[in-house]
Amino acid sequence: MNKNEFMDTLLKAAKEKGIEAAEIYYRAGDNFNARAQRGVIDHYEVSSSCSLSFRGMVNGKMGFASTEAFDEQAIAFLVDAVIESAALNEAEEQDEIFAGDEKYPDIEEETDDLDQVTAEEKLALAIKAEKAALDADPRIGQTEGVVIMTENGQVALRNTYGLNLTNAQRFYAAYAMPIAKDGDSTAVGFKLSYGRKLREFDAEKLGKDAAADAAAQLHAEPVASGEYRIVFRHDAMQSLLQVFCGIFSAERAQQKMSLLAGREGEEIASPLITIMDDPLRKGGLATAAFDGEGSATRTKAVVEKGVLKTLLHNRRTAKIQGVQTTGNAMRSGGMHVSPTNFYIVPGEKSLKDLLRDMGDGLMITDVSGLHAGANPISGDFSLLAKGFVIRGGEQAEPVERVTVAGNFYQLLKAVRAVADDLDFPGSPIGSPSLDVGILTVSGK
C-alpha cells in the first residue's frame, strides 16, 4: 500500500470502528551519512525510512499508537491499539484533535543545493576536511573521523476534520574530531558546520579549525578547587540551556517538575536576559508553521529583560491554565511540549570584552555528562568541564578534569554580561557567551 492510500484507509477504518476523531502524524526521511578516517571512507550509510504516529478520541478520551510497518495488519493494529489505549487514559484534562487554525504563518523558504551534490562529492569533502586537520599541525596524528551528513525530512499531519499540513526540513551537517597528542597529553577537538548550501561548505576551514581546537587543549591540567569567576563560552552555555530549557515547559510546570510554575510576570533572571522562542526563524532547525497538534506557531519572548512572560504550551496545558496555546506541542509518544528555535538574545559586547571585564577567572568551553550531572528538576548541575584560565582578561593555559557546579535557576539571576556571539551549533537551541559570576570548581 502506498503511504497516501494507507493514511486514507486508516482514517476511514478509525471512523468505522467508532473512533470519534483521529489524527496521523507522519514523518519520513532520506538520509546520507559518511565518515572519513585515515584518508578513506570507512563508514557509509544511506536510509529511507518513515514512521506514523496515530491518535484518536474514544468516549472523550485520547488513545495513542505508532507503527513503522504499513500493511493491512498495521491498520487493524493501530485502530485496536488506540481504542485499548484510550480506555486506560485517566488524564483529568484530555488532549484534543484540533480542526486547524484559520491562518498559518508564511515560512520564508530557503533554497538548498543538497540534490545537486553527488555522493562522491560529499565523500571528497569529508576526506578533504580530514586531510586539512591532519596537515594543520604535526601533533594531529589521527582523527576520530570527519562525518558529513545530509537529511531530507518531511512531516505530515492529517486528521478526520480534514486538516492536512506538511513541512520539510533539509540540511547538511559536517563535523571533525581530530586527536592531538604531545608527550603524555591527548586532546580531542571538535568543530561542526551545517546549513542548506553544501557548495558553500568550507571543508578545509572545518578541518583546520577543529585541529586548532584540539591543539589548544593540549597539556590541559586541573586548577585548584575553589570559587572562580566564570564565563561560559557560547557552545558550553548552549549545552546548559539545552538540558535546562525544559524548565520553561508548562507541561513540566504543571507536573511540579519545574520551579517556574505560576511565576509568569516575576523576575526570574538578570535584566540582561531575554529568551526567545522563534519557530519562524529563517534557516532554523525547528522552523515550522504548525506544531505537533496542528496549531499555528508564533514568535514570542519567553523571558523579557529578566521577567518570565510565558511558559511554553500546547492546547492541553493552555486549557488547564486558561491561556492560549503558544504553538509548542510536540508529538512524541503522547502529546508534549517542546521549544522550537529557542535562544538567549545576544548583547553588544564581544567575547573578548567579556573576558577583559572579568579579569581573572575561567572560561568554560565544554561541559559533558549532561544527562547525568545536570538535574532539570532541581536545577542543580555539577559537570565535567574544559576551558581556559583567564588572567588579566587574556586567555591563558588550558584546563581539564574539573567540575563546575551550580544551580541553573540561580545562574540565570547571576548573569553579569551577555556577549554578541549567539550561535546555534547544529541545534535549534542557541546561546551567546555569558559571564555568570562566581561558581564552585572542583579540581586538584
Added chain:
Amino acid sequence: MLQTRIAEEVLAKAVSTGADFGEIFLEDQTETTISLKSGRIETVQPGRTHGAGIRVFVGTQAIYVYTNDTSREGLLACAEKAAAAVNGGKGCKPAPFNVVHAERPEEIRLLPTEVKASAKAEKVREAAAAARAYSDEIVQAQVGYLDRVQDVLICNTEGTFVTDRRVYTRLNVSAVASDGKENQSGGMNPGGLMGFEIFDGRIDPAYCGKEAARQAVTMLHAPVCPAGVFPVVIDNGFGGVIFHEACGHSLEATSVAYGISEFSGRLGEMIAAPCVTAIDDGTIMNEWGSTHVDDEGMPTGRLVLIDHGKLVNYMIDKLGGRRMNMAPTGSGRRQSYAWAPTSRMRNTFIAAGEDDEEEMIAGMGEGLYAKYMGGGSVNPATGEFNFAVNEGYWVKDGKIDHPVRGASLIGRGSDVILKIDRVGKNCVQAQGMCGSVSGSIPVNVGQPMIRVSSLTVGGR
C-alpha cells in the same frame, strides 16, 4: 520472517559489485509504553518497529543501508544502493545458509503481547501510590512501564541464518520531593530479559516507588556536597557505572580498533589494581543486558576483560575484528535496524572480591560514600569520565555523617582503576540504557561495594 530464497537473492545483489561480506538484519518489534503522571495514567502507547538494514564490507570499509520496506522489492532496492556504494573489492561467494533459531535459556511465561494493557497499568499505579504515600513532600511521582517483543532475523554471506526473539520488561519510577523552593528527585529503574512474569517476585513496584521517594526526600534535606579530592566508597549495584564509564567503553573495539582508546595495544598489561577482575557476560539468565545471539548473529558468551588487574580481552564486533585481526566476541549490538552494529557491552561488572564492607568506610577517614549512582559518560580517547551521584553521604572519621546532594565524580579511566583499593564480597547487578554509536541498548552494570583511594568530587 524472510524466505531463504529471497535472502539469498538480496545478499547476492548486495555483494555483486565487489563487497567481501554481506548481511541482512530484519526486525519486527511490538512494544508498549505506559506513562503515569500526577497519579493518573496519561498515555498508553502500543507501537510497532519494523524494518531492515543491509550491510556490506569491503575490507575494513562498511556500507549500511536501511529501510522500512521489507518486501522483496524493498530489500533488493536497499541491496542495490549498498552495491552501488562499493568501489572495487575482491567480492565473495555466499555460503549456503545454516538455518537455526537462537537458543534461549529462559522461558517466557507471560508474553507481554498477550497481557492486557490494564494489567500493566496496575503495576504502574502501584509504584506511584507507594511513592506518594512515602511523604507529604513528594509532589510528583512519574512511572513508566516498557515492554518489547523483538523478533529478528540475521543472515549473512558466511552462511549465518538465525532467528531470535528478545523479550524485555522494565519499570521506571521517579519521584520528586519539594519544599516549594527547591526540588530533588529520586529514581528506580529495574528491568530484565523477561516477560510480564518479572512482576512475580523480581520487580516489586511498591518497593521501587518507596525507594525512589526515599531518595528524593533524603536529598531534599541534604546540604550540597563539598568539592575536592577525596577517597570515595561506591556501593554495589548501579555503582558499577564507574567501571562502565571509566573503563568499559574504552575496551570496546569501537575505539580500540582505531588505536584511539587509552587501552589500545595494552593486552597482557596490568591496567588495574590486582583486586580488580572485570567481566562482560551475556549469558546470565534473564538479565537486562543478556543476549542469545548478538546483532551480527553470533552466539553470546562470557568474556573476562580484566583478570586480577591484567587486561586479557577486548569486546569485539565483526568489523572491529577485521581492523584488529582478532576474532569477534559476540559483542555486536545495535538499537534497531536503523543502526549499524558495533562492539558494545552486555552485563559488565567488577567481580566479587574479599574485602569487608564495614572496614572500607571505617578506614577511609573523610570522604564520600556514594549509595546510588546516576548515569555518566566518557571520552575513550582521553579517558576522561564523569558521572553523577544520586544519593551520597559524607563520611567523617570513618563514620557516615550526613547526606549530601549534587555530587559528581570525574577522573581518567586509566587512573581510577589503578586506585581501586578495596573490592567487597557482594556483587549486585543493576539495569541501564547505554548510548553509543549504534544507538541506545539495554545493559547491566554491576559491582560489589568498592573504594577508590582518591577521586575528584564535584560539588559546591
